[in-house]
Amino acid sequence: MANAKITGVGRYIPEKVLDNAYFESIVDTNDEWITRRTGIKERHVSAPDEYTTDMATKAAERAIKDAGITAEDLDLIILGSVTPDYFTPAGACVVQANLGAVNAAAFDFNSACTGFITGLTIAKQFIENGTYKNILVICADVLSKATDYADRSTCILFGDAAGAAVVSASEETGIITTEIGADGTGALALTQLAYRDDEEELEKRVSKNKETIWMAGQAVMKFAVKAMADASQKVLDNAGLTYDDIALVIPHQANYRIVDAAIKRMGITQDKVFLNLEKFGNTSASCIPSSLSQAVEQGRVKNGDKIILVGFGGGLTWGAALLEW
Numbered sequence: 291m292a293n294a295k296i297t298g299v300g301r302y303i304p305e306k307v308l309d310n311a312y313f314e315s316i317v318d319t320n321d322e323w324i325t326r327r328t329g330i331k332e333r334h335v336s337a338p339d340e341y342t343t344d345m346a347t348k349a350a351e352r353a354i355k356d357a358g359i360t361a362e363d364l365d366l367i368i369l370g371s372v373t374p375d376y377f378t379p380a381g382a383c384v385v386q387a388n389l390g391a392v393n394a395a396a397f398d399f400n401s402a403c404t405g406f407i408t409g410l411t412i413a414k415q416f417i418e419n420g421t422y423k424n425i426l427v428i429c430a431d432v433l434s435k436a437t438d439y440a441d442r443s444t445c446i447l448f449g450d451a452a453g454a455a456v457v458s459a460s461e462e463t464g465i466i467t468t469e470i471g472a473d474g475t476g477a478l479a480l481t482q483l484a485y486r487d488d489e490e491e492l493e494k495r496v497s498k499n500k501e502t503i504w505m506a507g508q509a510v511m512k513f514a515v516k517a518m519a520d521a522s523q524k525v526l527d528n529a530g531l532t533y534d535d536i537a538l539v540i541p542h543q544a545n546y547r548i549v550d551a552a553i554k555r556m557g558i559t560q561d562k563v564f565l566n567l568e569k570f571g572n573t574s575a576s577c578i579p580s581s582l583s584q585a586v587e588q589g590r591v592k593n594g595d596k597i598i599l600v601g602f603g604g605g606l607t608w609g610a611a612l613l614e615w
């Protein structure tokens with residue numbers, strides 16, 4: 291049986307930056323509150339005519355190059371996003387055409403901010419059962435286009451980004467184990483309406499704009515801390531390892547307080563954790579793969595290192611992956 295291994299990573303971060311001073315100018319907030327309660331200073335946002343598949347394509351091109359393969363070598367492209375260009379076609383099909391990945395099947399999936407872990411889990415199955423050899427997992431979101439800029443409790447959090455990884459069949463150890471889960475009883479803690487007419491949901495939104503994200507921040511925060519610590523422990527247990535064996539943990543970064551509480555629960559110190567929230571805010575499912583690509587570039591992940599990727603998100607969902615690099 292072949293192992294599934296990440297052989298290339300890439301990211302795309304849009305150019306425009308919104309700092310905390312910008313939010314002081316549009317809602318009743320201030321830099322001190324945002325910094326103390328979230329840890330965020332800046333976030334990048336897409337241009338008005340820049341969409342999920344545009345960013346996904348750029349991150350994908352970089353991951354393919356990094357893997358040393360060509361687009362024609364891809365057997366499957368999967369894209370996790372909560373801000374698709376279209377309900378149909380799938381964004382993965384648009385990216386397939388942009389890349390010229392003529393041999394690849396393509397589909398989208400949605401597990402919100404947990405997307406990259408879900409994507410790796412899907413890719414691992416197809417590689418290990420021998421169906422495919424090269425799979426492109428992409429997460430991309432333009433959360434800025436779904437943000438309620440009249441809601442001070444959410445608008446300060448979100449940024450846009452795309453992250454991608456090529457997962458290939460390998461004789462080397464790669465994705466050792468993954469763990470994903472969901473608790474739909476918490477589904478309405480984080481919502482973005484599509485066709486459903488729901489007056490109650492609409493009323494929750496400050497702008498009354500049904501296309502925006504609404505979140506019960508406190509409830510999500512509470513769920514997130516335990517979900518991340520538990521998922522991370524699960525993958526360690528599955529592999530018979532402890533945090534002493536782990537070189538780096540890359541968590542989903544929604545709020546510094548969530549990460550801080552989760553790592554305390556894990557019993558690890560911050561030097562084992564990759565953090566860039568201050569500069570990017572919460573970039574949904576793109577957070578983990580774009581952080582991974584940065585961590586590799588900065589030399590914080592080296593050949594043979596064992597690392598944990600762990601996230602949570604709307605659904606509610608959670609997941610963790612234990613990799614050997």
Ligand code: UT7
Pocket residue numbers: 318319320323324327328403442443444446447480505506507508510511543544545572574602603604
């Ligand atoms: O990726 C998965 C999605 N999850 C997330 O992105 C994050 C989850 N949750 C959070 O990050 C935090 O819950 C928030 C940052 C959203 C809010 O922080 P909190 O500590 O849970 O604050 P809170 O909602 O309990 O609000 C405390 C106070 C309230 O005022 P009162 O009622 O005590 O007078 C809010 O109105 O802080 C107020 N507040 C603000 N004040 C200044 C809320 N947002 C702001 C703001 N500036 N931007």
